Amino acid sequence: MKIKTRFAPSPTGYLHVGSVRTALYSWLFTRNQGGNFILRIDDTDLKRSTQPAIKAIIDSMNWLNLDWDEGPYFQTKRLNRYNEVIDDMLANGTAYKCYCSQSRLQTLRETQIIAYKKPRYDGYCRENRKLYGDDEPYVVRFCNPQSGEVIFNDLIRGPVKFSNQELDDLIIRRTDGSPTYNFCVVVDDYDMDITHIIRGEDHINNTPRQINIFKALGAPVPVYAHVSMILGDDSKKLSKRHGSVGVMQYRDNGILPEALLNYLVRLGWSYGNQEIFSLDEMKHLFKIEAVSKSASIFNMAKLLWLNQYYINHMPTAYIATHLAYHLEQQGINTCNGPELTVLVKLFSKRCKTLKEMATKCRYFYQDFSEFDNDSAKNYFNSFAADPLKIVSTKLAGLDAWTPVLVRSAIEQTAEQLALSIEKVGMPLRVAVTGTCQSPALDVTIHAIGQKRCLERIKRALIFIANHAK
Structure with a gap:
């Protein structure tokens, strides 16, 4: 038997991490078994389904590199098929027309609640099929087994x-x-030869209903696996207040897809004490039977730790391609400045996200209009002018622009003025970066460039002349 699974989200909102973990588990199970993975868009809810949500689903799967072998299929393109099956069921007696009014159903529900009974349809039209004419409005109900x-x-x-x-x-x-969700998914899974259905535990009450429909159609019943929920750190359902957002928002927040997948696979599954998994390792090691039945707690701090790990351990050129996206999002033009791989090396150990990295490296490409207030207050005093003038002269006179020669110019300035390196370096750092925090000063100045650094030092000297006490 060829293993075949599907990921079938409804495009009624953003694709959240719970859905992505379910997709990941289904994808890994299929890849581990050498089967086929289908992407299906369950869009029968016409009022709530949207094109932006469909696009977000496909974009998210592509960003995460969760590829599919078939699809994407859309339920809205299969309406004729569903109605053909329903008409056959009406003909063979496994479904029937129900003409009950909303007022009757509401009264029935209220009566059952008062009697402490579970609200459910009482099968009135099932037992009285010839009381109504076909010209009256009706729904079609499935004849569920009664015992x-x-x-x-x-x-x-x-x-x-x-x-x-x-x-x-x-x-x-x-x-x-219009056909309903619980029916459509059965016909889809039957027609698409789905052998295993891995989905969230919120669907577990749908499973017996769907199994009975499979049996009524004479179709093989798939194997099921229901994945537990992801909870917030307060053990409540994950929501926006816990930072639960659409998957693409994690990208926009500077998370790498590898980090997110690594984090999600460990939310309910483990392999010994191993924490770091490549996609190939996940595919080789993952077993659906090893997934925990217990709910998992989403921990943003752990995700950020993993993200920084991947920033530091993946190829620099690869990280640079992702960094380019965030620089573009922040309107930073990188045409005039260092190669992005240089900045990745400078900031990888300083930043937990690529968004943070893009923000911090802005001064390598763009001049700033103001110096950080606290940094200027602490380091742009009247004693800072002489070191800045002398180091500027030395930097301007360099025949070659290398980190080693930049460092030598700073050291020579400190020696000439009998000052500590810090007394020269901190005002210089604020002058060229606008702030008192940066990577090592020699490589930072080298990366910013000679012309740009000299212009900024000149501007710092003007600031000191006008403001220093």
């Missing part, structure tokens, strides 16, 4: 059992003729 149990072996949770008496005859086609 027995639905038992399935969840690959994560083990045996799961539901009584059919707890399941009502669910609607499979609305009065407007």
Whole structure:
């Protein structure tokens, strides 16, 4: 049997980390088994589905390098198929027309609640199929078995059992003729030969209903695995207040796709004490049966730690391509300045995200209009003018522009004035970067460039003349 799984998100909002982890687990299971992975867009909710959400799903999967073998398929392009199956079910008696009004259903629900019963359809039209004419509005309901149990072996949770008496005859086609989600996914999974369904535990109550529809269609029942939820650090459902955002927002916040995938795979799955996994290692080692049944806690600090690890351990040129995106987002033109690989080497150990790195390296490409107030206050005093004038002269006279010669000019200035390196270096750092924090001063000055540094020192001397006490 060829293993075949699917990731089938509904495009009604952003693709959050819980959905991505589910997609990752399904993708890894398939790749581990040498099967096929399908991307399907479950867009039957026409009122809430949007094109931007569809684009975000596809963009997110591409950014994460979770490739698919088939698709993307769209349910809205398969409506005729669903209705053909429903018409066949009406003909063979596994579905029926329900003409019950909303007022009757509401009264039924209220009565059941008062009697402390689980609200469910009572099967009135199932037992009275000839009371109404076809010209009256109706929905189509599935004839759910009225006795027995639905038992399935969840690959994560083990045996799961539901009584059919707890399941009502669910609607499979609305009065407007549109088929419903629980029915469409069964037809899709049947037609697409899906063998394993890995999805969130919020779908577990749908599973017995869908299994009964599979059986009514004479279709093979897939194997199921339901992944537990991801919770915030307060053990509540992950939400925006915990920093839960769309996947592409993690990209925009400066997270690498490798770091996010590595973090998500470990939210519920482990392989010994190993923390760092490449995609190839994940594909080779992942076992769905090893996924925990317990909910996982999302920890942003751990994600940032992983992100900095990947910034420091992946090829510099690769990190530079991602950094370029963030520089562009911040409107920083990199045409005149150092190669991005130089900046990655300078800042990789200083920054946890690429967005932070882009912000901090702005002064390598753009002149700043103001010096940091606290930095200027601390280091631009009247005693800073002489060191800046002398070091400027020495930097201007360099025949070659190298970090070694830059460092020598700073050291010579300190020796000439009988000052510590810090007394020369800190005013110089503020002069050329606008702030008191930067990578090593010699490589920073070298990367900024000779002409730009000399102009900034000149501007710093003017500032000191006008403001220093």
